[in-house]
Amino acid sequence: MNPDLAIIGGTGLYAFPGLENVRHESVATPFGATSGEIVSGMLAGKRVAFLARHGEAHTLAPHRVNYRANVWALHHLGARRMLGVNAVGGITAKMGPRTLAVPDQLIDYTHGRLDSFCDVERAKVEHIDFTEPYGAVLRAALLAAAERAGIAVVDGGCYGATQGPRLETRAEIARLRRDGCDLVGMTGMPEAALARELGVDYACLALVANWAAGCADETSISLPEIFANLATATAQVPPIVGALLAKE
Numbered sequence: 001m002n003p004d005l006a007i008i009g010g011t012g013l014y015a016f017p018g019l020e021n022v023r024h025e026s027v028a029t030p031f032g033a034t035s036g037e038i039v040s041g042m043l044a045g046k047r048v049a050f051l052a053r054h055g056e057a058h059t060l061a062p063h064r065v066n067y068r069a070n071v072w073a074l075h076h077l078g079a080r081r082m083l084g085v086n087a088v089g090g091i092t093a094k095m096g097p098r099t100l101a102v103p104d105q106l107i108d109y110t111h112g113r114l115d116s117f118c119d120v121e122r123a124k125v126e127h128i129d130f131t132e133p134y135g136a137v138l139r140a141a142l143l144a145a146a147e148r149a150g151i152a153v154v155d156g157g158c159y160g161a162t163q164g165p166r167l168e169t170r171a172e173i174a175r176l177r178r179d180g181c182d183l184v185g186m187t188g189m190p191e192a193a194l195a196r197e198l199g200v201d202y203a204c205l206a207l208v209a210n211w212a213a214g215c216a217d218e219t220s221i222s223l224p225e226i227f228a229n230l231a232t233a234t235a236q237v238p239p240i241v242g243a244l245l246a247k248e
């Protein structure tokens with residue numbers, strides 16, 4: 001199919017609005033099953049492949065997502081650009097609830113995830129450069145598209161990838177802040193590194209659902225509020241992607 005863009009949808013984004021001539025397909029991979037069928041279709045005259053990271057009914061917790069299968073399958077279909085859409089918590093002042101951000105750095109705090117295509121018998125070990133974990137070309141295109149669409153997006157920020165599925169403690173978030181993280185999410189890794197292993201131009205569009213633990217006056221995080229904020233932020237994603245594709 002050679003998609004012009006692959007989109008991996010996170011919490012709250014289980015289907016991509018506006019896709020036309022939609023086709024569902026299962027892709028078998030050497031790494032097991034993907035999170036679900038890949039939905040291909042046309043958007044702004046371009047080919048798009050969409051995959052719901054947690055499954056269409058959100059049945060896969062962050063640590064159970066088969067990131068390798070997902071990234072491999074989209075690459076196998078011909079995708080050379082991937083946009084990961086990720087729900088996150090905001091840590092620093094500019095990252096309040098409902099903010100959209102395109103991070104430029106990450107720190108990986110996850111553990112026990114299968115996080116490399118080299119991690120199989122007899123696979124040749126390749127070391128990737130990951131100094132800049134996100135693709136410069138797609139990041140720039142995304143930021144320019146948001147501007148054309150008239151949607152405010154924060155350019156940059158460090159994404160701390162935690163294991164989940166629980167939210168963090170106040171002390172954990174204080175540590176992430178000291179480490180330089182602006183955002184915290186559970187699914188940014190190993191997706192970004194796997195995309196880099198395959199030479200894919202990968203960017204993250206982070207949607208802030210809540211202040212991370214201890215970053216607001218409240219002593220706890222309200223889950224209904226998370227989902228309401230996320231719905232507001234998610235509604236901004238299709239116009240940005242539409243503006244991205246329409247330009248090309």
Ligand code: HPA
Nearest residue numbers: 087088089184185186212
């Ligand atoms: N922490 C981790 N992941 C998240 C959060 C959070 O506060 N909010 C949405 N995803």
